[in-house]
Amino acid sequence: MRIALVVPHWGKEYIRARDTRGIAGCWPTPGMQYVAAALRKAGHEILFLEGYFYSNEEMLRRVLEFRADAAGLYVISILWDTAKPFIEAFRKACPEGLSFIGGHGASAMPEVLMKDCPALDAVVVGEGEYTTTELMREFSSGSRDFGGIEGLAWRRRDGGIVINPPRPVIEDLDALPFPAVELSEMEKYFPSFEQVSTVPVVQMLASRGCTGGCLYCYKMYGRRIRLRDPKLVVDEMEKYVRQYGAREIKFWDEHFTYSHAHTYAICDEIARRGLKVRWWCSCRADAVDPRILRAMARAGCWCINFGVESGVQKNLDTLLKREKVERIRLAVRMAHAAGIKTHTTYIFGIPGETYEEGLETIRFAKSLRSFTVEFFPITPFPGTPLYKGVEKGLFGRMSDRLADQGMLLESPCFVPFTMSAEQITSLRRRAYTKYFMRPSFLLYRFTNIMSPFQLRAVFHGAQSLLQMLVDELASRWRKPTRQCSA
Ligand code: B12
Ligand code: SF4
Numbered sequence: 001m002r003i004a005l006v007v008p009h010w011g012k013e014y015i016r017a018r019d020t021r022g023i024a025g026c027w028p029t030p031g032m033q034y035v036a037a038a039l040r041k042a043g044h045e046i047l048f049l050e051g052y053f054y055s056n057e058e059m060l061r062r063v064l065e066f067r068a069d070a071a072g073l074y075v076i077s078i079l080w081d082t083a084k085p086f087i088e089a090f091r092k093a094c095p096e097g098l099s100f101i102g103g104h105g106a107s108a109m110p111e112v113l114m115k116d117c118p119a120l121d122a123v124v125v126g127e128g129e130y131t132t133t134e135l136m137r138e139f140s141s142g143s144r145d146f147g148g149i150e151g152l153a154w155r156r157r158d159g160g161i162v163i164n165p166p167r168p169v170i171e172d173l174d175a176l177p178f179p180a181v182e183l184s185e186m187e188k189y190f191p192s193f194e195q196v197s198t199v200p201v202v203q204m205l206a207s208r209g210c211t212g213g214c215l216y217c218y219k220m221y222g223r224r225i226r227l228r229d230p231k232l233v234v235d236e237m238e239k240y241v242r243q244y245g246a247r248e249i250k251f252w253d254e255h256f257t258y259s260h261a262h263t264y265a266i267c268d269e270i271a272r273r274g275l276k277v278r279w280w281c282s283c284r285a286d287a288v289d290p291r292i293l294r295a296m297a298r299a300g301c302w303c304i305n306f307g308v309e310s311g312v313q314k315n316l317d318t319l320l321k322r323e324k325v326e327r328i329r330l331a332v333r334m335a336h337a338a339g340i341k342t343h344t345t346y347i348f349g350i351p352g353e354t355y356e357e358g359l360e361t362i363r364f365a366k367s368l369r370s371f372t373v374e375f376f377p378i379t380p381f382p383g384t385p386l387y388k389g390v391e392k393g394l395f396g397r398m399s400d401r402l403a404d405q406g407m408l409l410e411s412p413c414f415v416p417f418t419m420s421a422e423q424i425t426s427l428r429r430r431a432y433t434k435y436f437m438r439p440s441f442l443l444y445r446f447t448n449i450m451s452p453f454q455l456r457a458v459f460h461g462a463q464s465l466l467q468m469l470v471d472e473l474a475s476r477w478r479k480p481t482r483q484c485s486a
Contacts, residue, residue, distance in 0.1 A: 025192030033179035108383030311364020
């Protein structure tokens with residue numbers, strides 16, 4: 001079969017407010033590259049299109065030129081409003097073609113999206129490799145009865161929606177082919193300026209899943225972690241170094257150091273092969289110690305992302321983080337002592353959080369002295385306990401537009417009962433300006449520029465800060481309300 005896999009059209013304005021648009025990047029979609037590889041292995045021909053580079057019209061033209069039998073779209077919340085017209089246009093141009101979607105947004109609300117778009121034939125719920133392959137096998141046999149495929153929501157010929165039983169998670173990740181990176185137009189992608197030490201940078205995964213159960217997290221892969229064979233992980237790293245000249249690998253695992261044995265094995269394998277590549281990963285603060293951090297540093301890890309979220313214990317507890325503020329401080333210190341930089345992320349607008357507590361989080365962030373930081377307004381995504389709670393009238397109020405779930409947009413999508421939208425926006429701007437505009441930090445940053453890419457990052461970061469400063473002053477001039485300082 002000929003299958004088109006499409007990221008619907010989007011632009012930087014879909015994911016970023018004006019102030020940080022200059023730092024935003026366009027990365028490939030690893031999940032869809034995995035699905036593409038599985039379909040290719042099953043003998044299908046794949047067309048892979050990225051909506052940042054093309055309009056929906058241009059992509060549809062290419063899909064028709066390719067004579068696609070089926071079109072599969074990547075759907076997270078912000079992409080639904082642009083995925084839907086694409087699916088409708090595909091249905092019109094290709095009445096016998098199969099339209100299907102997958103991804104976090106699709107998985108969390110299959111029925112809602114199918115009702116919203118009668119032209120949509122099927123939704124792949126959860127991990128897509130096997131479900132999509134079975135769907136295509138069935139479809140290529142001429143059948144339109146997909147009742148036997150686990151993990152699929154689909155539309156019967158009479159229009160009825162059927163939700164099949166869920167598919168268990170994929171136990172053996174090593175049985176999956178490497179993501180079909182080469183089907184993407186790799187040369188066109190460019191990373192966002194924060195969090196990257198140099199280019200070319202390629203994304204990867206060494207595991208799937210996370211043992212946590214945070215209030216704002218959609219547990220698509222369950223709470224059990226599945227690990228890849230360390231040798232295959234390093235094979236994949238080596239492939240990117242050879243094929244794309246990768247100088248950095250970005251691991252998107254939710255909990256990279258969950259198994260220290262696994263992490264040591266990856267580090268040893270990198271050392272054994274003498275592979276020279278920097279890497280970045282995300283860890284929980286309670287899952288690192290000096291020994292593992294030293295091993296990671298020796299193996300090329302240059303930066304660890306810790307999802308700190310808040311400097312106030314009460315708010316960490318509300319988020320069900322199962323982390324202690326002091327443990328986070330210790331983890332960051334240990335990473336720095338091992339020679340690894342840190343990227344820390346924070347959330348404003350946590351249910352029950354006050355403006356003053358937000359200021360406390362800014363002070364905490366400053367005290368950690370991370371290399372890079374990000375401050376997000378909390379966003380209730382469908383499928384999360386936060387979203388379900390808000391739907392029941394708990395926690396606060398949220399926008400009902402999926403397009404507002406971009407996390408970094410002009411105004412927050414969710415406002416807790418204890419704060420106003422303006423306060424969340426102001427906290428975010430204050431946090432960035434207070435964090436970066438410190439002489440000691442600027443000195444640290446300028447003496448640690450690791451590549452020409454980071455020099456550009458500093459330039460774009462400065463532009464963003466200036467914009468935030470202007471916006472913040474303008475908002476205070478319009479509405480002089482607050483006296484506190486972080
Ligand atoms: C890596 C990542 C990114 C990368 C790459 C994005 C990408 N397009 O894949 C970058 C940094 C660019 C990014 C950006 C954003 N991201 Co992001 N990202 C992630 C992250 C950490 C991992 C995703 C991943 O690769 N997982 C591993 C792969 C194997 O799994 P997967 O993607 O789920 O794919 C599987 C299935 O979903 C399915 N599948 C996936 N695609 C498709 C397509 C088809 C057709 C089919 C059938 C199946 C299918 O099969 C795959 C293999 O099993 C997740 C959080 C997480 N832990 O999952 C957030 C996440 C997906 N991101 C999210 C968001 C909100 C964003 C941004 C809007 C943030 C912002 N303001 O910048 C942007 C959107 C950019 C864009 N246009 O896509 C949200 C989405 C929530 C939602 N319901 O909308 C998540 C869930 C994080 C969160 N906060 O909860 N992100
Ligand atoms: S630690 Fe991260 S990935 Fe794990 S449940 Fe919490 S938010 Fe989700």
